Amino acid sequence: MPGTPEKTDVLLDRQVSDELDDIHLPTEDDIEHWLAQVFAHEEITEKEITVRFVDANESQMLNSTYRNKDKPTNVLSFPFEAPPGIDVPLLGDLVVCQAIIEKEAQQQNKHLNSHYAHMIVHGCLHLLGYDHIEDDEAEHMESIEIALLANLNIDDPYQEL
Template sequence: MHHVVDIQFASDAPELPSSEDIQRWVNAALNESGDITEPQELTVRVVDSDESQQLNQQYRGKDKPTNVLSFPFEAPPGIELNLLGDLVICADVVKREADEQHKPEMHHWAHMIVHGVLHLLGYDHIQDDDAEVMESREIAILSQLGIDDPYQDH
């Protein structure tokens, strides 16, 4: 199934994923999650550290940039839309984490997209049991994309 992804590049970082890659990763996350029966719509915004830090401070009370922020859409009562919400991904943090973890940068991008989409679907990793479920979904989806388990030691 093909989903509608509004992709916004608000970063001048080199080596950003292509729109096609982002679309492919979103489609994989939604189609392989087992939760979706019809096309969905979401926005993926790629930002630099300043915007990520501002949003992380405003919405999570954390004064630092972060890899991915997920903003699920909550429709008003009586309104039904296939709008999942928004993902904001910080290019600088994704690159730094990929380097620190000795992973191919595009594999880490794919992981952050999949991770964020699963958050939009209601998955979380605060409790250990929930984290196990979410991580196993991520591993399965990334495997379908030919990407190794992101949680294995590198």
């Protein structure tokens, strides 16, 4: 696996909904560090990504609008597709629901920051075209996630507890 790119290779726009308290959310440095693992794995030299932390209402609205699922979800990925002839380094947007992440971390007995790392890595892989609809796709995507999280000293998020 290639080395971790420099921090400047991750152009991050970290956003926090006005409805949230920023105190328990990952820092910009945390997110850049996690994304750098994905960028190194994919041999990406420079991409911009927006990570927006939202409440359950905003997550539910977006999930309903874009996925026809009327409930909040942990992370939504919105890949950016530039018009023909336009070259911008924008990879896309991740929308992370604080309430769902916190609930899942507690239910699954996972460290909160580790679960945020997993969901941001997972979402970024979706932005890069990975999916888990078919079993073989899921196994491939999960194996990448497990390896990247291991580089961050985070246990396999798919192991049975």
